[in-house]
Amino acid sequence: MKILSPFSKKEEVLPLIDSGTNELYCGIVPREWEDKYSIFDTLNRREGYGANFSVFADLQSAIQSAHEKNVPVFVTMNGLYMQEQYPLIQKIIEKLRNIKVDGLIVADVGLLLMLQKMKFFKEIHMGTGGTTFNSRTVGFYKKLGVSRIILERHLTIDEIKSISQKSSPIMDLEVFILNTLCPYIDGFCTYYHGLPIIDKEIAPEIKIKNTKIKFFKSYDVNYGGHGCGLRFSIQAFDRFGNRIRKKFVISSPRMDLNRKGFKSCGACAMYDFNKIKIKSLKIVERGASTESKIKDIKFIKKGLDILGGEKNLSRGKFIRMIQALYRSTYECRGCSGFSCYYPSVFLNRH
Amino acid sequence: MEMMEKALFITAVKNLKNITPRYNRVYFGNEFCEKLIPQLDKLKEIVAHCSKKNLGFSLVTPYVTNSGLEKLEKLFLWLKSNKINCEVIINDYGVLDLINEKYHILSPVLGRLLTKQKRDPRILNLIKRKSEKYRFFKKDNEYNVILEKKIPDALISYFKETNINVPVVQNFLRDYRIARVEIDNLLQGMNLRIPKRDFCISLYVPYGYITTTRRCSANPFRNEKRFFCRISHCRKECKIYSLKLRNKYLPLTYKKGNTIFFKNNRIPSQKELIGKGINRVVYQPEIPF
Secondary structure, eight states: OEEEEEOOSGGGHHHHHHHTOSEEEEEEOOHHHHHHHTTSTTSSSOOSSSSEEOOHHHHHHHHHHHHHTTOOEEEEEOOOOOGGGHHHHHHHHHHHHHTTOOEEEEOOHHHHHHHHHHOOOSEEEEOGGGOOOSHHHHHHHHHTTOOEEEOOTTOOHHHHHHHHHHOSSOOEEEEEEESOOOSSOGGGOOSOOSOOSSOEEEEEEEEETTEEEEEEEESOTTSOSOGGGOOEEEEEEOTTSOBOSOOEEEOOHHHHHTOTTOOOBOGGGHHHHHHHTOOEEEEOOTTSOHHHHHHHHHHHHHHHHHHHHOTTOOHHHHHHHHHHHHHHHHTOSOOOGGGBSOGGGTTTOO | OOOOEEEEEESSGGGGGGOOTTOOEEEEEOSSOGGGOOOHHHHHHHHHHHHHTTOEEEEEOOOOOHHHHHHHHHHHHHHHHTTOOOEEEEOOHHHHHHHHHHOTTSEEEEOTTTSOBOOOTTHHHHHHOOSOEEEEEEETTEEEEEEEOOOOHHHHHHTTOBGGGSHHHHHHHHHTTOOEEEEEOOTTOOOOOOOTTTOEEEEEESEEEEEEOSSOOOOTTOOSGGGGOTTSOOOOGGGTOEEEEEETTEEEEEEETTEEEEEOOOOOOHHHHHHTTEEEEEEOSSOOO
């Protein structure tokens, strides 16, 4: 199995490769796009300034460094696009081809059909936005020119195994392994991501006596960030419409999933993924610091080394070893069902 | 004047009693959970009722794993062997592929999970802003001065769009025998540019879906670790509980089963609907679970 790691700066390429990643992916939001659509997540599903390249020359230099080490670079274009955006998208895609991007990660069927005609890239990966839950969908995307499917993170190990076994023709499969476990189904979630409460500092901070004054711009200070991060006051009703309990508040699923001290992780499932012949393990969080990305790669790499190191390694032993590694790497108490990508591993239903 | 078809979305056989003469079609099934795929005997009852009352019938199907696909295939097989030429609302491209390969008697309709609209209710406030203004916030000993900007004009249009407006997608739908697409009644309005000669459009009212999950927490009182675990034992709590979710940033939303919905009580007039190419309204008297 390969490790696919995110990157967002050209300086990250060599340290990440040295740490053990076999493949890299990133996003780009060119100035031309930002001028028209701002930082909203319309070009790819990771908004913000820190997560994406903005200049093609920087990306080109990153790709050259990666290619010198025989590491492919994929670019994510997993937004959903409207007709007026296609001319600009086409321009971006042509530039990506010219700087020798190895493949694109997409979600939109319209873009996929356009790429099928262009034949620009060796590889087209269908992201989780493509909502692949069964082997028929794998075959469907194969016919449209997809070379790899990134499986929906809400699938169980059994379901992934079934997809892998029944998919015909055979398709490269990729799964999520670390970070950002989303509580909702990516391709069916329409909560808008691309709008932080505070967007950008627009003037330097000033200080009058002991009081600091900061200047920001925002699109809506009441927006509240990601929809999945909202807290709700809830009333519950029974089947007859009667209120059944006093009003109560629950935190959002995202808050539970990414609780302090826990890191979304699916490393225990690596044992099964190895047997299922998953092609690539995807680490998420393009906007994370370089140190954090390196730590993640080394953790997964060590997991792969454990798998490859002992011939008759049992599943139970692997899980014990990887959990100990998780605790020591991330200095946390242990695993949480909330932040586990593949809880079916623990319920012996595989 | 073009004919406006009225369909009633039901999720249980007992709700057949709600069909009044104003409706000329029945939607039956579920879009969001394969555990709620109808049993064959229930399907038979509904089909028999529709046939007796001369009503159109549409089977609503969810996104499915391989196991859900097998369940659906049993229903498709029965429909085919009984020569029942009905619509199947598709929310999974694998199901579309299956129908086109083996069940040509069935007419696939692109469901609302696959007609990509921007459904976040907060978008309404964003696009309503007419001018930029400054807002001041005090936090401890720190003042924040925030310039609230108007969103770019290009985005106002973007938020009203659907992927079905894109000609290359329309060609693809034609190739896959899709002649009808289903959309939600967005709070911020809709820009539809879908050729009437090739496609019909259905509008769901009053509930539109926002998001869905397999980490189902249909029982709000089961406060266990497996609460968020998608493989926890399903006791079909979605059939019992419904939730109203309140947050100051968005209009009242609703949760039933694994899905969150908004409600839009403003149903466009028949003239407006026909102008947009919509010739069917799908009524959901309750959240479809």
